[in-house]
Amino acid sequence: MKGNLIIISSPSGGGKGTLIKEVLKTTANIGYSVSYTTRAMRDGEENERDYFFVSHEEFENKISHNDFLEYAVVHGNFYGTSKTQVNKDINNGRDVILEIDVQGAENIMKDFPEAVSIFILPPTYEILRERLTKRATETHENLALRLRNSFGEVQKYQEFEYIVINDDRFRATADLQTIILAERLKRVRQIGAIQGILDSFDISKFNTVGD
Secondary structure: OOOOEEEEEOOOOOOHHHHHHHHHHHOOOEEEOOOEEOOOOOOOOOEOOOEEEOOHHHHHHHHHOOOEEEEEEEOOEEEEEEHHHHHHHHHOOOEEEEEOOHHHHHHHHHHOOOOEEEEEEOOOHHHHHHHHHHHOOOOHHHHHHHHHHHHHHHHHHHHOOEEEEOOOHHHHHHHHHHHHHHHHOOHHHOHHHHHHHHHHOOHHHOOOOOO
């Protein structure tokens, strides 16, 4: 049985990265697709752990070789999802989390309508602005751009199956994990196991009443 492709998106500063890290610590048989980006590395980030940081030339070369499941330009930088990595994990029966912006999520959902889509909402705009400001990883201009784009991004919530409101980290993490585990229990994902159980009920083995 193939694993689930799990799309997790939010406006910039929505807290999806923090929640995903918590879920990865506590959930078995789940992987994380490390994206490629052309943006500069922030303090505390590591290449190949947080992102594959590449030049515009390297990114465009990967586009020409059809290496991406999806890619998009977000806040002036390229972001892309590795096709090889995602397909390998899913075909091995492992769930894969894609942490992507709303534009990339739209592209994935068009090609993979069976994907599980989850949108992380901040409780208010003020809290979103506070989180982005405290992060202190953006120039004044980039911060202003992200805040301007945030209203359009939150409107995309309607395109996702599940909504998690990130007003409390522990509760939001539990909500996210619940969605992932519940998806594994769907009837359509357990056909093989169900059939094995049904096959064990061999009526010919039963004694007739009165024997």
